[in-house]
Amino acid sequence: MPKSPKAALKEPTRLSVRKTYKLYIGGSFPRSESGRTYLVDGDNVALASRKDARDAVVAARAAQPKWAAATAYNRGQVVYRIAEMVEARRAEFTALGVPADEVTAAIDRLVWYAGWSDKIAQVTGSANPVAGPYFNLSSPEPTGVIGVIAPPSLLGLVSVVAPAIVTGNTVVALAAGPQVAVTLAEVLATSDVPGGVVNILTGHAAETAPWLASHDDVNGLDLTAVDDAELATELERAAAGTLKRVRRPGSGDFTGDPGTAPMTAFLETKTVWHPKGF
């Protein structure tokens, strides 16, 4: 029996609820204070401004001492929890076009870094045999707040954020792949990562990155995803104003063994002396 027009109205096709792609600052998802958005693959995505970048730095700074003071065991578990949450949202990432094996690689990368939290100090620290009656120990400590110009891919984003935070830094990431990045932010928000430890801004790196590079309260800058040599040089020069630690690896290939360099780039070495005596 043909459906009557009345019946069709009674059983309408359900309209889906779309996601609003917002920024991730201090554990919340605000729109850009500028009110701006830009269109990415049909979605209106928040277009971060200079003020958003500065707000994100404030959030990252506020979160940093407590995150650094958390035990390494605790930080490791939190990063492991991120891996669990990405696993749970596999379908969401693949729906955004992330290849399934890249999601897998990102999860495995998170698990790999989770395990580093309580080992990096043993690998990079040292007991130093000084020529005298002194206890002398060198240990790594987080650099502080790190500005990250992040790659667009999920694996790339995870590969620059995880090594920075697992050691106790906090991060402001300028994300090039906005939907994937905001989805990762939603993962972070449900992963026991304290608000402010990772802040994610979507928009144009060329617009916001110079503010991070010259910001007095940013201690390190990761230029992994800056392909434009001129922009990279400009950012490095701006970073010199407060002697930020700058990481600029040659390759954007994230599939291989990352080694410890992504972590040690944003670690300081503290050496403590104390006399020995009875």
Add this chain to the structure above:
Amino acid sequence: MFEYAPAPESRSVVTIQPSYGLFIDGDFTPGKDVFKTINPATEEVLSEVALGAPEDVDRAVAAARRAFATWSALPGAERAKYLFRIARIIQERSRELAVLESLDNGKPIKETRDVDLPLVAAHFFYYAGWADKLQYAGFGPDPRPVGVAGQVIPWNFPLLMLAWKIAPALAAGNTVVLKPAETTPLSALFFADVCRQADLPPGVVNIVTGAGDTGRYLVEHPGIDKVAFTGSTEVGRQIARSVAGTGKRLTLELGGKAANIVFDDAPIDQAVEGIVNGIFFNQGHVCCAGSRLLVQESIAEELLDSLKRRMATLRVGDPLDKNTDVGAINSAAQLARITELSEIGSEEGAERWSPECSLPDRGFWFAPTIFTGVTQAHRIAREEIFGPVLSVLTFRTPAEAIEKANNTPYGLSAGIWSEKGSRILAVADKLRAGVVWANTFNKFDPTSPFGGYKESGYGREGGRHGLEAYLA
């Protein structure tokens, strides 16, 4: 008070030539222009030294590049033996070099003899042993040298800073062009002679004397792969800017404004010795000097009385006298800076005190000085004075001490004085500084990494960590 009879070290143990050229490719070659280096204790001219011009730097970099091919290909064990040789020659010539360093720098012979020279030899000895063990250093299974290093060093520990730069560079298979400071070029030129005595292949070490422009030309030279600089934060910033985008490796060891924190349970006499050592060692010309004394309020009066008594016994004068504790300020320019900042300290309302002490008529001198009633806003609490001037601040709680200690863009070193182990470790954890001395101060060792947080620079010198800057 005892009166001390003069106990002069003999100046005749060192022969200074009337002029020196640049040490490039194993030979001394004259420069086009020259400048004079003086004894800051007497203002007497010690020698005339070549002022390295751009073409000299070009030649030195080319020589280092040529030498790199063979030096880096040499088995590590052979490089090690050259460095061991150098360490031994320095030990053998240490009296001569100590006197030379005191003459050119103005620092007391007691320090050059007992601190600088032993550490210089130890540094070469330490890194010599690494040359054939690099694959075990934790920087990968097959670490390679970076290439040619351009190194610029300061005047406060001329030969020791040279050792910190050259020893790890050579051990890792790099070759170097080093520019010593304008006011203290002589020990680097004597080191060139040590290299020749050791039969070090030509071009592995090149010494280009000169002024700021010479250094700038060197660090901006496209033919070098790595820049290492020790000096002021301001120049460090300029270098970081100029290196931006070049892909050159960079390590910087810059200024400091260290807090030396004394808690109410500290052993007062030991703390006073540590405070004196922290700020008056080497006339306070020390980037890691404990130039901000943070003393717990309840013991401030007792501690300051004791500190003043101790300061009154410091002997200021002839650097070659073995009894001298505080020598000459390194240059007229540095004396002017110390004088200016001290005057600002008084103008801003801090109370100035120095012991009675007669200063020589000639040369550059500044009496050991403390300022009390200093607040965090005072320029003498914020800016590096790089002289024998201590700013005293007080605190009530450990949290306040930590906050004040960290309230600086610098982060090179810090001191803690307390008998309570758990407090020492908790405070040490919270201090944002690369070196923390607890119940001691100004201790150095080749095995112990040294370097800063924040605007005190990046990279470490000394220890296994010190190899990283010179390995690719």
